[in-house]
Amino acid sequence: MKASAIILAAGRGSRMKELTEEKPKCLVELAGKPLLHWQLSALRAAQHERILVVRGYASSCIHGEFETAENPHWASSNMLSTLLCAQSFARNVFEQGVDRLVVSYSDIVYHPAHVRKLLTCGTGIAITFDTEWEALWRLRFDDPLLDAETFHQEDGLLREIGGKPRSLADIHGQYMGLLSFDRSGWETLIQCCAELGDTLDATDMTGFLRWLLARGIPVGAVPVAGKWCEADSGTDIERYEHALAHGNWPHDWR
Template sequence: MRAILLVAGLGTRLRPLTDDRPKCLVELEGRPMLDIQLDVLRGQGVEDIVLAAGYRAEALRGYGLPVCVNPRFAETNMVWTLLAAREALCGEVLLCYGDIVYSPAALRAVLDCPHDICVAVDLDWLDYWRQRGEDPLLDAETLRLEAGRIVEIGQKPKSVEEIEGQFVGLLKFSGAGVRTLNAVLDRAAASGVVAGRPLEKAYTTDLLTEIIAQGQALHPAFIRGQWVEVDTLADHGLEVTRRRVRAILKELGEDG
């Protein structure tokens, strides 16, 4: 199993914490987010790890991991960064956002999912989103389920009822799932468009939308609040962020 971590973004909403470092090196409870992710991954037996970097990529060289660089990180989004790591997309692959921290139990739920494409979905997202802002719809995305599959993801919701869980930014692809993903990337590279969005500006959820549109199955791996996303200074300062990270570190045996 290989993990590809998407760690290219500018992290503008975390400034000044990201003035001199990539977002993934912002510290939580005294430890960079990346370090916690690496400990969780390695603790579950995932040792083959690739960093798909961009902004301040030089700060990541000291980790001794392969680093693929998106030189256009300032003007592109996640799919373009994933294309920079295209050679690493083979075999079984975990795809992980760089601005999240998740527990070993959350990762195990994804790893244990038996399907070809598995997406971590937080069923307890609403309370968490309300702690992150007054209007949970401002930064949430649709996610609808039918017959145990994800049939819609990543759209702008009009109501909470359109959100049956929240995408976490953690996915697993089997060998067959990676082949499906690569086929979608090939078509996107040829057309310059992913789910109606220009390739340079496309998000991971656009790739998943394309996979759904082509009749391929996306399956959820359900978790309940065992993660944090740190996208803004407000996220960084929240008590829920500190509490959840402390719980993750305790699960890792690193609570001091």
């Protein structure tokens, strides 16, 4: 299977505070490497032929052996708007015969096996979710329900996402910020974003997935178990470093 990838790296990551005063969130280091380098390594290990990084805040800091696009409105937009800045790239790779296009948030790290598994999903749009999410959320938060969102899937299809959970039973897993599209799924994305019109910039990715479900558009849900994490703050980084130092951490992605 031929695959390419887009990394959404336009945001600053204000909750990182001083760590992103002069560089974007994707360049904050974890386990000795910037988050972006972990993503690039995983995608290349999963045989992605071309990788595009969509830049925004402190864009001159982001350079390397990958293609780039710009979101000049990064400060007033979101992940979905940033993804649309990659339309030319996506159109080109699909014309060149790519089977699936993986989209990755830039504040996550993950094992290459998760990407490979995501590529096997047959729906036009697919996401990964972590079935072992609770241990990771308990490491990050005193009460995992305060930050976690509802997530239901059935027979490999997403049924619900993004609500406020009342109990752990409302959560089959947690969305990770890793998606994929085949050509028809990408065309669906573009069409649906056009339908959102002026509300696009106010619609985050989880809200967009809910919007798709409300219209009966199937979204594949691919389960993985651990071996990833999301770095949303300096405290996250500190706690992950501590967990890695003590060994045998189920969310160690390396």
